Amino acid sequence: MSRVLSCIQPTGPVHLGNHLGALINWVAGQQDGDAYHGIVDLHALTAHEGEGSPGLLGSQTLELAAMLFAVGLDPDVATVFVQSHIHEHSELSWIMECTVSYGELSRMTQFKDKSAKREGEFISAGLFTYPALMAADILLYDADEVPVGDDQRQHVEITRDVAIRFNHRFGETFTVPKAVHPKAGARVMDLQDPTSKMSKSASTDAGIIFMLDDDAVIEKKFKRAVTDNDGEVRYDRQAKPGVSNLLDILSACTGTPIGSLESSYSQYGPLKKDAAEAVISVIGPVRARYGDLMADRGELTRLVRIGNERARTVAASTLARVHSAVGLLPRV
Numbered sequence: 001m002s003r004v005l006s007c008i009q010p011t012g013p014v015h016l017g018n019h020l021g022a023l024i025n026w027v028a029g030q031q032d033g034d035a036y037h038g039i040v041d042l043h044a045l046t047a048h049e050g051e052g053s054p055g056l057l058g059s060q061t062l063e064l065a066a067m068l069f070a071v072g073l074d075p076d077v078a079t080v081f082v083q084s085h086i087h088e089h090s091e092l093s094w095i096m097e098c099t100v101s102y103g104e105l106s107r108m109t110q111f112k113d114k115s116a117k118r119e120g121e122f123i124s125a126g127l128f129t130y131p132a133l134m135a136a137d138i139l140l141y142d143a144d145e146v147p148v149g150d151d152q153r154q155h156v157e158i159t160r161d162v163a164i165r166f167n168h169r170f171g172e173t174f175t176v177p178k179a180v181h182p183k184a185g186a187r188v189m190d191l192q193d194p195t196s197k198m199s200k201s202a203s204t205d206a207g208i209i210f211m212l213d214d215d216a217v218i219e220k221k222f223k224r225a226v227t228d229n230d231g232e233v234r235y236d237r238q239a240k241p242g243v244s245n246l247l248d249i250l251s252a253c254t255g256t257p258i259g260s261l262e263s264s265y266s267q268y269g270p271l272k273k274d275a276a277e278a279v280i281s282v283i284g285p286v287r288a289r290y291g292d293l294m295a296d297r298g299e300l301t302r303l304v305r306i307g308n309e310r311a312r313t314v315a316a317s318t319l320a321r322v323h324s325a326v327g328l329l330p331r332v
Helices: 016-027 040-046 056-071 088-097 104-106 109-117 125-139 150-170 215-223 241-254 258-262 270-295 297-326
Strands: 001-007 032-041 079-082 145-146 178-180
Touching: 001 016, 001 125, 016 032, 016 270, 032 056, 032 104, 032 297, 040 079, 040 215, 056 079, 056 270, 056 297, 079 297, 088 125, 088 178, 088 297, 104 125, 104 241, 109 125, 109 150, 125 150, 150 178, 150 297, 178 297, 241 258, 270 297
Parallel strands: 001 032, 001 145, 032 079, 145 178
Antiparallel strands: none
């Protein structure tokens, strides 16, 4: 059974795009492989620097854990863990920093893009060394596969390079992972800007459906969803992005093929209404389960501890193997 690792940062509330685009695939795939899902709060520090909100990241981490269990990840099947609770991540990260080169890190596209956007502002050194920590995240768990989008593929490639270099220098120690394209999830766009993906970084929440939005808010956002003026319900991403987005969402939530949906509507109003109702039917049970978990912190903590303990056992074994390969003095 292949071991698969997917991670997510606790940088804000989960939205419909996260759920339909990725999380439902995590849930569906947890029985197919040895699934590890990390809540990578240490990575999130590169987005929290300078915010001056002690405790915010911890709260967001707990809330994200509750959401992952609420959408259907089973702690007895999938290993859900918190990155900062497994100290081996930080320890292996330093060894990875000493294995990767300055030149390799400086060529990382995400670092160049993000540092350019923050020109004149504080730029954390962690943003530069981020790939070393990500390599540690992957290699600690002997992951065979890492499902990633195109924006993260370069990080997996540098992880492979580091693992191969380390193995060549110190002997076979790491499993060399491969990047895989995850099963295509629904492509959910912003309801107010259907040419852009639904994202927490949007300038307004008006086009974002959050998993904790109540029914009335969801209905209101769909009623105000941007469409066009010709009145024809037809799937065409280029010419009719707003209508196509509504069809994508309705199809993903109901399992009905888009072709069948196109022929079922002649007006935008009913399409918006049905899309809203379909989303509510998906989000409602998740929202209720999330509420139960957040109301019972003892149970939520227990579920997190299950994954942490399982992850810590694997991580500790890998780090011990690395220490032995490097030739560090054994602990006494």
